[in-house]
Amino acid sequence: MSTTQTHHPLWVAYGPSGVVGSIRKDDEGYIVTMAGADSSLGAFPSMEIAKSALHAHMTPGSDWPQFREH
DSSP states (O other): OOOOOOOOEEEEETTTTTEEEEEEEEEEEEEEEEOOOOOOOEEEHHHHHHHHHHHTTTTOOOOOOEEEEE
Protein backbone atom coordinates (compact mmCIF):
# COMPACT_ATOMS: atom_id res chain seq x y z
CA MET A 1 0.00 0.00 0.00
CA SER A 2 1.39 3.38 -0.95
CA THR A 3 0.47 6.78 0.35
CA THR A 4 0.29 9.76 -1.94
CA GLN A 5 0.75 13.15 -0.37
CA THR A 6 -0.42 16.26 -2.16
CA HIS A 7 1.55 19.41 -1.45
CA HIS A 8 -0.70 22.42 -1.01
CA PRO A 9 1.36 25.62 -1.06
CA LEU A 10 0.97 27.93 1.93
CA TRP A 11 1.73 31.65 2.10
CA VAL A 12 1.88 33.43 5.45
CA ALA A 13 1.03 37.14 5.62
CA TYR A 14 3.13 39.28 7.95
CA GLY A 15 2.28 42.75 9.21
CA PRO A 16 4.39 45.04 11.43
CA SER A 17 3.43 43.12 14.57
CA GLY A 18 3.70 39.58 13.18
CA VAL A 19 1.49 37.05 11.41
CA VAL A 20 -1.88 38.41 10.27
CA GLY A 21 -3.14 35.48 8.24
CA SER A 22 -2.44 32.81 5.66
CA ILE A 23 -3.40 31.69 2.17
CA ARG A 24 -3.42 28.01 1.25
CA LYS A 25 -3.85 26.68 -2.29
CA ASP A 26 -6.07 23.64 -2.65
CA ASP A 27 -8.50 22.11 -5.12
CA GLU A 28 -11.17 24.73 -4.29
CA GLY A 29 -8.90 27.71 -4.92
CA TYR A 30 -6.97 29.98 -2.57
CA ILE A 31 -8.23 29.64 1.02
CA VAL A 32 -7.75 32.72 3.23
CA THR A 33 -7.61 32.39 7.01
CA MET A 34 -6.95 35.30 9.35
CA ALA A 35 -4.61 34.71 12.31
CA GLY A 36 -6.55 33.47 15.32
CA ALA A 37 -9.74 32.79 13.33
CA ASP A 38 -11.75 29.61 13.86
CA SER A 39 -12.66 29.36 10.17
CA SER A 40 -11.51 30.60 6.80
CA LEU A 41 -12.89 33.60 4.93
CA GLY A 42 -13.53 31.32 1.98
CA ALA A 43 -12.03 30.19 -1.32
CA PHE A 44 -10.97 32.71 -3.95
CA PRO A 45 -10.23 32.06 -7.64
CA SER A 46 -6.77 33.68 -7.77
CA MET A 47 -3.87 34.53 -5.50
CA GLU A 48 -4.27 38.27 -6.13
CA ILE A 49 -7.94 38.19 -5.12
CA ALA A 50 -7.06 36.15 -2.01
CA LYS A 51 -4.37 38.67 -1.04
CA SER A 52 -6.84 41.53 -1.46
CA ALA A 53 -9.44 39.71 0.66
CA LEU A 54 -6.92 39.12 3.42
CA HIS A 55 -5.83 42.77 3.37
CA ALA A 56 -9.48 43.94 3.39
CA HIS A 57 -10.03 42.02 6.65
CA MET A 58 -7.09 43.66 8.40
CA THR A 59 -7.48 46.73 10.60
CA PRO A 60 -8.54 49.73 8.45
CA GLY A 61 -5.51 51.72 7.31
CA SER A 62 -3.13 48.75 7.60
CA ASP A 63 -0.23 48.60 5.20
CA TRP A 64 -0.15 45.79 2.65
CA PRO A 65 1.29 42.69 4.39
CA GLN A 66 4.37 40.83 3.26
CA PHE A 67 3.57 37.35 1.90
CA ARG A 68 6.11 34.52 2.31
CA GLU A 69 5.69 31.03 0.91
CA HIS A 70 6.22 28.20 3.38
